[in-house]
Amino acid sequence: MKKTISVFFSGTGFSIDDSATFLAANLYECVKQGEQQIKMGFDGCGVEFGLSGIVFGSGLDEQCDRVIQRIIEEIEAGNEMTLNVYGHSRGAVGALMLAQQLSAVDPKLLSINMALLDPVPGNLITTSTFDPFNISLANKTMDLTDCKPLKKVLALYPHEPLPAFAFHAPLIASYPEGIELDEDVIGGCHAEAEQLSNSASTIASLRISEFLTKNGTKFNSSADYTDNAALNAAYLQQYKLELDKINKLGPMTRDAHSAKGVYINAKTGAQYFNEHHKRLAYGSDDATVALTIEPSYGPVSLFKRATATYPVAWQILKWSSLSIGIACLLFFTGGLAAIASLGAFSIVAAAPVIGGALATLWYGAIKPGLLWATNRIFYPSYSIREINSVTLEAEKESTDKLLDVFSGEESPKPEKQLQPEAPYHGRRLFDSKGANHNTSSEPAFSNVCTL
Incomplete structure (x- = not known):
């Protein structure tokens, strides 16, 4: 049986029970749980593990281990698993740690899709740069290039920086070649993008909800996140409002942990808000974008890129x-x-x-x-896991042998049936001020999942 397990990691000091305030908690509460839909949610490591969780991110490995044990149970029972995971801040680092520990699992048994909102390991950039032992949390979770079951990643980074001494530099990880990777910059600062009361969370909520839905997570929601036309209209209207805000705030930069030596750049006077906005509006290749992830040309960044490339x-x-x-x-x-x-x-x-x-x-x-x-x-529970499905592999081998014996050739695989795209019914989602303007009895999209 094919099953989807949706996992939600809260930010360091955030609770998974506060669904009215935080995006991770809201999404977790709204998942439609059933035989083929499993959900797991976790408090921030600072909430569950106290001071060591706040300072070192301790406890993330234990939370990951609970998820891994459940995945092991399901795979050993013969089920094919899709792991959809969302995390914010240290919770996003926990998502990276989870994927890293599942790097060796056969992709036929497990598929991983990750939505990350501002992964922040809590290390100074200097610390991770001069860390030859890779013991900092930033370096420990930066390299996922060997993660075999990883299929898709959506990583969103708020553009507003916090002071360096706040230990809030985001982590821009390295992923396997060939996966579907969407790294983009959104408005607001670190916490605002996760807090549902802030307008900065609207884009994050829409994109993450769409990503999870299209990868198999089912929500108890009246919003249809498969309705591409309605979603695109909502995005375009919200991006226009966000672009106006960027022009008022002025240019700024945000440094990041990265093996590629990159940083987040915000500039004024651009035609589009971010790369997603540009794609939706069919902007030309040379059209300017306000929020971007760009290579840095400082000596340390150049050195990082050279060593990563060669x-x-x-x-x-x-x-x-x-x-x-x-x-x-x-x-x-x-x-x-x-x-x-x-x-x-x-x-x-x-x-x-x-x-x-x-x-x-x-x-x-x-x-x-x-x-x-x-x-x-x-991180005493951290280790790279190998998971085997005796039931699934035995059944597949037996079926293949029977097909060979009776037909003499391999049975053709049925073609995948594509679901038709849902029609657009002309719903207006936001007014000119960015407020929800849907007047029907069933709400369209908002930054809160409605039960």
């Missing part, structure tokens, strides 16, 4: 330089005195031995040891 070359350069440097140090301090007469040749001869020993020590003992210690203290 990882093998970077490893060779790093270990060669280190080993030659240590060999030179040994030579000039008398450590290679026995072959001093050979001069530079002794350095070249010793460097590969030194480099090999250092790399073996680093990757075989030092780095794994530090990662183990960090996980043991702050």
Whole structure:
């Protein structure tokens, strides 16, 4: 049986029970639970795990483990699972951590779709930049390039920055090639986009609800998030209002944790609010966009991009330089005195031995040891999981064999039947001030899911 499990991670200090205030809680409450629809929701790590959750993000691994155990139960029972996960702030980092731990699962057994709203690991950018052990929460969850079951990602980033000492730099992660990735910038600041009372949450709520619905999550809602025409009309009207706000606020930038060396940029006088607005309005390729994610050209960012683009070359350069440097140090301090007469040749001869020993020590003992210690203290439930479905694989193998025996050839697979797009009935969703202007007895779209 095919099942969908929808998981909602709240921001650090937010409750999953406050559905009138927070988007994660509202979406969680409105999921239509049934035999094929499973839902799980979590308080912020600061709410459930106190000070250690606030400072280090401790407890995210435990919340992830509860989800993983449920997925294991379902897959071992022979079910094919779709995991739709939404998270805000540290909750979005929890979503990344969850996907990372499921990286090795067979995509035939599990499909993962993630909606992320401003993932914030709570580290200074300096900390994550100079973290060779990858023990900071930012670096721990930044790389998802090996996540096999990951299919789609929607990542939204509010453009307004908070002070650097507030530890609110967002995380722009790296994903596998070939997935459907939509990274975009929206208006407002970190908390406003999650709080339903703020106008900044309208776009986030619409896009995330649409994303989850179109990937299999079913809501108890009168809003039809498959009605593309109605959605597009709502987006375009709201984006026009948001673009006016950006022009009044003025230009600003927001730094981010990223292996690619990028930042969030807001500028005035643009034709469109963000990339989504530009796509919906069929803007030309050279049309200007107010809110963008752009590469930074500072020395640190350039270095990050170079090492991310050419990882093998970077490893060779790093270990060669280190080993030659240590060999030179040994030579000039008398450590290679026995072959001093050979001069530079002794350095070249010793460097590969030194480099090999250092790399073996680093990757075989030092780095794994530090990662183990960090996980043991702050994230004891964190580990990469392998999940097998004995029932599903056995049934498939048996069916294939029977088909081969009786027909002599593989049975053709039925073509997927596409559902027709719902018609647009001309509903007006927002007035010129951005307020909900639907006058029918059944509300169309709002930033609150109605039961």
